[in-house]
Amino acid sequence: MSQIAENEDTHYKVKIELFETNHNYLAAIMLNQAKMAKEEDIGHKFRWIIPAMSFAVFNIESICNLYGSQLVKNWELLESSSFLGKVSLVSERLDLEVDWSKEPWQTIKKMKDFRNALVHLKPKKTTAKYVYVKKTIDIELVPRYALLIDGYPSNNKSLMSYVSIENMEKFIKAASDLERYWSWSCHHKKYDIHRYSTPITEIINS
DSSP, X not given: OHHHHHHHHHSOOEEEEEEOOOHHHHHHHHHHHHHHHHHSOTTTTHHHHHHHHHHHHHHHHHXXXXXXXXXXXXXXXXXXXXXXXXXXXXXXXXXXXXOTXXXXXXXXXXXXXXXXXXXXXXXXXXXXXXXXXXXXXXXXXXXXXXXXXXXXXXXXXXXXGGOSHHHHHHHHHHHHHHHXXXXXXXXXXXXXXXXXXXXXXXXXXX
């Protein structure tokens, strides 16, 4: 104890913490996957598009936690809130109107649907459709002719229904726009938000 007392008599005791953020890594992965998707051959682009879109969703969830933990009291109790719920909570805290019929909110809502389709991926049977094949066709060939006439039925809620370069770019833009809106609003309201890993120091015995 005497050694500690002597040290504190002659030295400042400094508490050091690190406010660590990692959302920029997610954004970097997202952009890299998008770049690879654009360079990939047609027919194989999905291998990069799906990760790029996924990391756009992860990026939004991470910035929700980044801003929410610094702006919303008892945020840790709200971390189990829904994806859209978190976006709304932080936006409302910053007095930003959330209109799900306008951008970027409309795309963010679509990102939620994509996330659910990915996380809860399971086989689905589509709604039936009907085509007519002339009875002059050999009955054994009728199924093949039916598919040639109108192709396979589609499901507009399946995972692959979301997968496209266009949607990928919309997801990336929505993630970027959301953080830009929140960052600008914090700056305008003079809220001191740590957006990057920041050391926090405190002199204990000043």
